[in-house]
Amino acid sequence: MKRTICCIQFDIAFGDPEENKKRVSLAMEEAISKEAPDFLILPELWNTGYDLTRLEVIADEEGIDSKAFLSELARKHSVNLIAGSIAKKSGHEVTNTMLIFDREGNLIHEYSKLHLFKLMDEHHYLTGGRESGLFMLDGVHCAGFICYDIRFPEWMREHAANGAEVLFVAAEWPLPRLHHWRSLLIARAIENQAYVVACNRSGSDPNNQFAGHSLVIDPWGNVIAEAGESEEILSAELDFNEIAGIRKQIPVFQDRRPEFYQSFVKRD
Numbered sequence: 001m002k003r004t005i006c007c008i009q010f011d012i013a014f015g016d017p018e019e020n021k022k023r024v025s026l027a028m029e030e031a032i033s034k035e036a037p038d039f040l041i042l043p044e045l046w047n048t049g050y051d052l053t054r055l056e057v058i059a060d061e062e063g064i065d066s067k068a069f070l071s072e073l074a075r076k077h078s079v080n081l082i083a084g085s086i087a088k089k090s091g092h093e094v095t096n097t098m099l100i101f102d103r104e105g106n107l108i109h110e111y112s113k114l115h116l117f118k119l120m121d122e123h124h125y126l127t128g129g130r131e132s133g134l135f136m137l138d139g140v141h142c143a144g145f146i147c148y149d150i151r152f153p154e155w156m157r158e159h160a161a162n163g164a165e166v167l168f169v170a171a172e173w174p175l176p177r178l179h180h181w182r183s184l185l186i187a188r189a190i191e192n193q194a195y196v197v198a199c200n201r202s203g204s205d206p207n208n209q210f211a212g213h214s215l216v217i218d219p220w221g222n223v224i225a226e227a228g229e230s231e232e233i234l235s236a237e238l239d240f241n242e243i244a245g246i247r248k249q250i251p252v253f254q255d256r257r258p259e260f261y262q263s264f265v266k267r268d
């Protein structure tokens with residue numbers, strides 16, 4: 001089974017959801033006309049960027065506006081959409097939430113970033129998620145993660161151990177730690193013997209310059225597509241038949257001994 005994917009790496013307008021909707025629409029038109037992908041992925045917080053101090057005002061109330069907008073795009077282009085994440089307001093809480101739509105425009109899953117990134121003050125403005133990132137889309141077992149989540153191999157492993165064949169990552173990863181971005185993503189692909197499709201943003205905001213370098217990595221850890229630092233539509237073909245062979249050759253999922261991992265007692 002093969003599927004084509006496109007990462008839409010774009011420069012997010014700071015605190016301007018309407019402008020960002022225009023940018024997403026245009027980039028999607030381009031991706032669809034050039035690549036006709038099965039799956040499209042957007043970056044993290046694409047509606048507001050990291051304008052955290054104004055989230056009370058600009059976050060999307062229950063995600064209603066974004067959901068209508070994205071559902072229509074998925075349906076119109078008949079594409080599966082891993083719609084990065086949005087700032088979503090529910091009562092007094094704001095979450096950093098990934099929205100996933102099928103080709104008919106049905107919202108099939110929401111995943112809110114589990115691990116908040118203190119270095120960028122997320123814990124002051126956002127509430128961490130509580131749900132799993134697992135979902136099934138177009139016959140593929142998928143899992144979604146958001147940026148800092150990639151530093152938590154145990155979280156991603158749980159998803160792979162529960163069947164995920166492709167790990168989608170939406171990010172606003174800063175340029176100074178590009179080396180970590182690449183190394184962590186390659187490691188997550190190798191250890192989980194899964195595809196990693198990671199969509200970062202490009203450009204800068206008042207506080208950070210972002211790395212771009214969206215990546216598609218195969219289950220052997222080979223980088224099969226990589227963007228540069230600027231806006232780019234990155235595409236690749238994923239062949240899910242490769243996974244079974246790799247998992248048979250080095251059967252890490254059978255060889256795990258999780259019963260020992262929790263009960264480890266530190267010796268002096």
Ligand SMILES: O=C(O)CCC(=O)C(=O)O
Pocket residue numbers: 117120146147148149151172173174177180
């Ligand atoms: O872990 C990192 O270095 C970057 C994480 C990040 O930028 C985020 O989670 O938004």
